[in-house]
Amino acid sequence: MFKIVSKKELTPNVKYFEVHAPAIAHKSKPGQFVIVRAKETGERLPITIAGSDPEKGTVDIYFAEVGKSSTELGMLEEGESILNFAGPLGNSVKIENYGKILCVGGGVFVGAMLYQIEAFKEAGNHITAVFGFRNKDHVMLEDEVKAVADETIICTDDGSYGEEGMAIVKELLEKNKYDHVFTIGPTSLQKHLSDMTKPYGIPTMVNLFPIMVDGMGMCGACRVTVGGSTLFSCVDGPEFDGHEVDFDELIMRMRVYNPQEKIAMVVKKMEDEQ
Amino acid sequence: MAAFNKPATDMPKQSPEERVNNFNEVAQGYTKELALQEADRCLQCKNPQCRKGCPVNIDIPAFIALIKEEKFIESAKKIKEFNALPAICGRVCPQENQCQKFCIVGIRGEPIEIGRLERFVADAERNAGVETPEMLEPSGHKVAIVGAGPAGLTVAAELKKKGHHIEMFEALHVAGGVLMYGIPQFRLPKEIVQAEVNYVKQLGVEIHLDSMVGKLYTVQELFEQGFEAVFIGSGAGLPRFLNLPGENLSGIYSANEFLIRTNLMKAYRFPEYDTPIKIGKNVAVIGGGNVAMDSARCSLRLGAENVHIIYRRGKNELPARHEEVENAEEEGVIFTLLNNPVRFHGDGRGNVKEIELIRMELGEPDDSGRRRPEPIPNTEWRIPIDTVIIAIGQSPNPIIQQTTEGLESTRWGTIITDEETMKTTLDAVYAGGDVVSGAATVISAMGAGKIAANSIDEYLQKK
Ligand SMILES: Cc1cc2nc3c(=O)[nH]c(=O)nc-3n(C[C@H](O)[C@H](O)[C@H](O)COP(=O)(O)OP(=O)(O)OC[C@H]3O[C@@H](n4cnc5c(N)ncnc54)[C@H](O)[C@@H]3O)c2cc1C
Ligand SMILES: Cc1cc2nc3c(=O)[nH]c(=O)nc-3n(C[C@H](O)[C@H](O)[C@H](O)COP(=O)(O)OP(=O)(O)OC[C@H]3O[C@@H](n4cnc5c(N)ncnc54)[C@H](O)[C@@H]3O)c2cc1C
Ligand code: SF4
Ligand code: SF4
Ligand code: FES
Numbered sequence: 001m002f003k004i005v006s007k008k009e010l011t012p013n014v015k016y017f018e019v020h021a022p023a024i025a026h027k028s029k030p031g032q033f034v035i036v037r038a039k040e041t042g043e044r045l046p047i048t049i050a051g052s053d054p055e056k057g058t059v060d061i062y063f064a065e066v067g068k069s070s071t072e073l074g075m076l077e078e079g080e081s082i083l084n085f086a087g088p089l090g091n092s093v094k095i096e097n098y099g100k101i102l103c104v105g106g107g108v109f110v111g112a113m114l115y116q117i118e119a120f121k122e123a124g125n126h127i128t129a130v131f132g133f134r135n136k137d138h139v140m141l142e143d144e145v146k147a148v149a150d151e152t153i154i155c156t157d158d159g160s161y162g163e164e165g166m167a168i169v170k171e172l173l174e175k176n177k178y179d180h181v182f183t184i185g186p187t188s189l190q191k192h193l194s195d196m197t198k199p200y201g202i203p204t205m206v207n208l209f210p211i212m213v214d215g216m217g218m219c220g221a222c223r224v225t226v227g228g229s230t231l232f233s234c235v236d237g238p239e240f241d242g243h244e245v246d247f248d249e250l251i252m253r254m255r256v257y258n259p260q261e262k263i264a265m266v267v268k269k270m271e272d273e274q
Numbered sequence: 275m276a277a278f279n280k281p282a283t284d285m286p287k288q289s290p291e292e293r294v295n296n297f298n299e300v301a302q303g304y305t306k307e308l309a310l311q312e313a314d315r316c317l318q319c320k321n322p323q324c325r326k327g328c329p330v331n332i333d334i335p336a337f338i339a340l341i342k343e344e345k346f347i348e349s350a351k352k353i354k355e356f357n358a359l360p361a362i363c364g365r366v367c368p369q370e371n372q373c374q375k376f377c378i379v380g381i382r383g384e385p386i387e388i389g390r391l392e393r394f395v396a397d398a399e400r401n402a403g404v405e406t407p408e409m410l411e412p413s414g415h416k417v418a419i420v421g422a423g424p425a426g427l428t429v430a431a432e433l434k435k436k437g438h439h440i441e442m443f444e445a446l447h448v449a450g451g452v453l454m455y456g457i458p459q460f461r462l463p464k465e466i467v468q469a470e471v472n473y474v475k476q477l478g479v480e481i482h483l484d485s486m487v488g489k490l491y492t493v494q495e496l497f498e499q500g501f502e503a504v505f506i507g508s509g510a511g512l513p514r515f516l517n518l519p520g521e522n523l524s525g526i527y528s529a530n531e532f533l534i535r536t537n538l539m540k541a542y543r544f545p546e547y548d549t550p551i552k553i554g555k556n557v558a559v560i561g562g563g564n565v566a567m568d569s570a571r572c573s574l575r576l577g578a579e580n581v582h583i584i585y586r587r588g589k590n591e592l593p594a595r596h597e598e599v600e601n602a603e604e605e606g607v608i609f610t611l612l613n614n615p616v617r618f619h620g621d622g623r624g625n626v627k628e629i630e631l632i633r634m635e636l637g638e639p640d641d642s643g644r645r646r647p648e649p650i651p652n653t654e655w656r657i658p659i660d661t662v663i664i665a666i667g668q669s670p671n672p673i674i675q676q677t678t679e680g681l682e683s684t685r686w687g688t689i690i691t692d693e694e695t696m697k698t699t700l701d702a703v704y705a706g707g708d709v710v711s712g713a714a715t716v717i718s719a720m721g722a723g724k725i726a727a728n729s730i731d732e733y734l735q736k737k
Contacts, residue, residue: 023485023490023491024490027489027490027491035484037447041540041546041547041548042548043539043548043549044447044539044549068545068548069548072548083447084447084483084484085484086445086446086447086483086484086485086486087484087486087489087490088489088490089486089489213531213534213535213539213549214446214534216445216446216486216489216671216673217511217512217671217672217673218455218511218512218513218530218534218671219513219528219530219531219534220513220515220527220528220530220531221527221531223515223522225522230515230517230521230522235672235673249522249624252524252623252624253522253524253624255524255624256524256525256552
């Protein structure tokens, strides 16, 4: 069992857990993920690691309550324990001094992006961070990223805070010469960004999260087409060259369980009301 | 002699109509009367040929003799001297190709149903409450075992009984390997697997779940933690795909994904269990082995109407156990044999809609002596399909091989070992089971585990 050492509610649907998992805390690197199962009947939920403290033996995660499993996870309180917490899985992001880099994070994944940014900073990079959110209420980790990145821009889809939409990224790409781009966030954002950087020929690393089951290379649910070959995101990724990923296929594959998730949520609501 | 005339004793089964609607065990086991009747047919041979066919050389006449005397618990203990998991092997061993193939009664009549008897006494013992066996004094030696499938569990039990300190590292959230995530409930109830895992825990073996070696700890780091030997039993869990156009359409699963969702995550009890599975009206299962039969039979139970087994050879070449093919037929699985898929067609929204097949014929025998299937030109045809399950085999999980310097493997990804000791190319590192042999059987994984346990014990004694 893995104890929740501290819990925070950051935005209306994003929760933060600091979880006691000493072995993972020693090993984890930016870009890797854990598989979490809240209780016996729960799903195996992949969540990106957003920080670790080897001395305290803790691992940080941020997760959005989007469906039944993530909502149930969010119901666990500080001091309670998570049944299963496996990791660190997947490969880490390659941390080195690339020079001038652009780091784009979206939504709940800005926590995971901040973990990367801290490591990139330590390696000596000049960092422009762009964090995008749905609206003002969903903005999080603004001060934290400002403390590390050389330049920080916050955007919201509706313009209720910071820049409106992602037009600013286009401007940045026109005005500056970046050596590398890194992104983690909603798949549509990662696709859009890869499309934008392609004409400039800037290497762009995306961090994918297709549907996963085991997260250790045993099921193939997470397969993605990259540069024409089928790869498994959990063991070959989750980081890939964004210019090589077949995003349209990925987005279609991520929609499979939508109707069933709705069933699960409706049943859960009925149970909660009883 | 009477035994040659008497037919083998049937085992009660759920009727096909009933069982396709549930995940309860199909075969219900012998009653005491049936077990005694079957045991009575055994000739108690002086030179029992049956033992030759058993990969762990169980003293079969001895355990059957104890059944005749109605000493069921003693009988189970006799088996456990050779095989720590009789309730499992009695259910899933391909007996017709192993012990029963060599049974002397089988030459002129039907062989003794050794597996069913093994299952009967193992169940009797479990129901009576299993006692922990005697163990040797602690030796002070520490051994790490990677993977808690049948191979790893066997090594753990054997070495623990010899007094060594044993810790297991299992990547998944439960121990049992394929027995938990692959073989379905209706063939091997998970409660039985967990009872066997609990037995290993009762012996004092520590099992660390959620611990993927290669990621959380490398093999090297296990040595740094003070383990003196490591056994790798990480299985063959990497699914193979066909590499055909359209294979990444939604609705196309590897058998592993399909079975992991269904068995391990209990999708058949969705939404009580959270993991969903999507099953359509028309299902195509590609392949003809046990994994394909299990996938087809799970599909029926999940509500599919038409389930095809698509296999490129003919009926006589099906590699699955005979009993399972028969069960699948009774349940209404459609065998579309001598056909091979060539591509998958989508519905324009990313879901699979049709499978395109080509008819095959058997040509000249190949190196393995089997007649090679060859496509018949211009015989492509299509079946409307909502779900495809690809069951064409698994390769060894590669993570440990990739993260352990000096550990050599073949080009098929299997770890190279010395057959007599199961030692790998690294000192103090042993391996066995599917990760060495490629996908095989439960009992062969256990056989390899026994050999490895003996060599590890010898190695530790010499240290
Ligand atoms: C490698 C990896 C890392 C991830 N890291 C994080 C993270 O750091 N924080 C976080 O909040 N989420 C993360 N996710 C996504 C998270 O696992 C899903 O949000 C979660 O599985 C949804 O479970 P649920 O039962 O609550 O929702 P569901 O009820 O399963 O789904 C609700 C909605 O989310 C969609 N959905 C389901 N699975 C995924 C998925 N894998 N990715 C995106 N959408 C999905 C469904 O289609 C549905 O519309 C990650 C996923 C992967 C594969
Ligand atoms: C669907 C199906 C049906 C089958 N039916 C039969 C049958 O009827 N009869 C029969 O005899 N055989 C059958 N088999 C084959 C049999 O199950 C296997 O041969 C046997 O389980 C192999 O045992 P093992 O211990 O080598 O590996 P596995 O059972 O595969 O166990 C390996 C374990 O190692 C774990 N692991 C993998 N990598 C790591 C890592 N890096 N770190 C930690 N842990 C790791 C895995 O999670 C797994 O738990 C079937 C197989 C399948 C898939
Ligand atoms: S373990 Fe398998 S092969 Fe050996 S006696 Fe039992 S059923 Fe037969
Ligand atoms: S060969 Fe057959 S009859 Fe002879 S001891 Fe074995 S099981 Fe009994
Ligand atoms: S999640 Fe199963 S192979 Fe990647």
